[in-house]
């Protein structure tokens with residue numbers, strides 16, 4: 001569980017919010033000309049990165065407004081909250097550091113821990 | 122035309138009109154603890170551009186402006202009309218029972234020419250008032266909201282989840298020194314669920330067990 005700072009209502013528990021997936025995906029121009037592969041790119045294909053990720057969230061139980069949220073998906077650290085239409089802020093975060101790019105422990109819950117190379121389990 | 126006559130008859134005129142919690146009776150405990158339904162309060166939802174709301178003065182609201190600060194409400198000179206902030210471009214106008222249709226007509230004519238939406242949601246929602254000793258604690262039990270008086274003061278309105286129900290909780294404007302009243306604004310279909318939940322929570326603070334008028338049992 002984590003607390004989200006709604007741009008209007010302030011800090012509220014995450015149970016009041018719902019996530020709307022990756023942010024900054026614009027509907028392509030000239031969609032009547034698009035083939036299936038291009039449609040699939042727009043509709044289904046997402047970055048789904050571990051680490052820094054820009055998402056849309058909705059304050060479903062509060063003001064019912066959409067906004068953007070920049071989150072580290074490996075640690076659930078919230079890096080920035082900004083309104084719809086604003087550009088993604090340039091905030092850096094600690095990315096997963098193992099050679100494969102995967103943190104060996106942790107998947108976005110409270111008990112998560114980022115491992116550094118050479119760090120004991 | 123019999124049909125149009127029937128449509129023009131207002132709900133408030135009907136003696137058989139029942140509220141969502143008419144089968145529940147008010148509950149009272151020690152130290153002024155009170156829980157009851159506030160029946161048939163007029164409720165209108167107004168949608169209007171945020172930029173217009175800041176400067177707009179609406180006469181029908183009798184001095185209550187549209188609050189632009191999140192989670193705040195304003196109240197009219199007479200104290201009979203309140204305007205609650207629901208979102209940056211959305212407000213709920215709460216008025217005394219039976220006055221909502223006249224108010225809706227006045228608001229419509231005053232706002233004509235602007236881009237707005239006004240809906241009468243009087244019977245879509247009902248209200249549960251919780252007054253007296255430890256009413257904050259009763260609500261703390263049910264939601265994740267910070268109910269401390271540092272962050273929740275008179276006039277504030279916040280939407281949240283209470284058990285499984287989405288509702289707004291609004292602390293009424295009261296005279297200084299008077300006891301605090303919290304009003305839950307809940308969809309009619311979920312009102313009985315929330316009533317049972319609140320009365321169960323209130324029992325921890327000395328509220329007697331619910332004895333409904335029609336003899337039905339508490340479901341939780």
Ligand SMILES: [Zn+2]
Nearest residue numbers: 006009059063
């Ligand atoms: Zn909000």
